[in-house]
Amino acid sequence: MNRFLLLLLPWPVLAQTVVLENQTVRAEFDLAGGSLMDFQLTAMKLNPLSWDSKGTAGLARARGHFLCFDRWGQPSAAELQNGMPFHGEATHARWKLDGQSRGEARMSVTLPMAGLSLERTAKLAGSAAMRVTETVANLNKLGRMYNLVQHATIAPPFLDEGTVVDANARKGFMQGSPMPNPEEPPVWWPSAQQEEQTVNLRHLTNDAQPNVVSYVVDEELGWVTAATPAKGLLIGYLWRVREYPWLNLWRDVSRGKPAARGLEFGTTGLHQPFETLVAKGRIFGRPLYDYLDAGGTATRSYAVFLARIPASFQGVDKVSYDGARVTLAEKGADTRIVIETGALFPD
Secondary structure, three states: OOOOOOOOOOOOOOOOEEEEEOOOEEEEEEOEOOOEEEEEEOOOOOOOOOOEOOOOOOOOOOEOEEEEEEOOOOOOHHHHHOOOOOOOOHHHOEOEEEEEOOOEEEEEEEEOOOOEEEEEEEEEEOOOEEEEEEEEEEOOOOOEEEEEEEEEEEOOOOOOOOOEEEEOOOEEEEOOOOOOOOOOOOEEOOEEEEOOEEEEOOOOOOOOOOOOEEEEOOOOEEEEEEEEHHHOEEEEEEEEOOOOOEEEEEEEEEOOEEEEEEEEEEOOOOOOOHHHHHHHOEEOOEEOOEEEOOOOEEEEEEEEEEEEOOOOOOOEEEEEEOOOEEEEEEOOOOOEEEEEOOOOOOO
């Protein structure tokens, strides 16, 4: 009688990516976690979003610009025991590619514990921009609260000691300040406070390192940019403040060198479990969570763009959008950088 040895091996998990490109830019999404892992000018081949959480290759993990969904930060002790990960399930899930052309892709993910789903459409806009629209749906039979934070994270080699971050942020607070009123006293952009030392968040050098600092924006559109003059490149984001009322900035220094900067915008500015968010309610009059009734949906959009800059670039003073183009005004100069985009936000 022939004898056969059955060797049971785990089914291989293959890394799968979605690439969008035109003559100017290339964008790449990782379906193992849904991250925008690469966004670069084709001629420069420099990816600002090169940060990687260093999980197991091929398995879902956070990379570059990833999505914190259904929460931002830690679960409660009971939720953690039941398997809810930090920042929610989205970066631990396999995303589905629903359709793709050369310049546009549709992808989606379902969160089994949260009972939520998200459909994303990413489309290259103009020459050096991409617009992303995401719709959250509540699959539960009951309403529930949730949060959605865009965790865009820049890293070396784009990020260096000369990288300058600018934003139209205003009043903010330190996440490490004691509850229940961490916003008292407030900090004001671009300042943050760390152990009696004032830190300028436009820069990241080997100074005292504050934890996450969260700010509100008072204008209709929020924006944040990171420019590295020595590399000749700038990356920026633009969003509707009514959809994403908070800008959250995170910094990491390793061995005296800049290692990462989080340029995060989202529906919350408090890095706490839902129980704490409910108890606090609002900070600076802004909500700390969103709510969807049973079967409800909510749609939000943002744009990400790239621009070449000179070695003398001093940073961004203002970002404006007229429905067809994004214009960057340089600090202390009359220089204007115009990026043709077409329409970035749905009516």
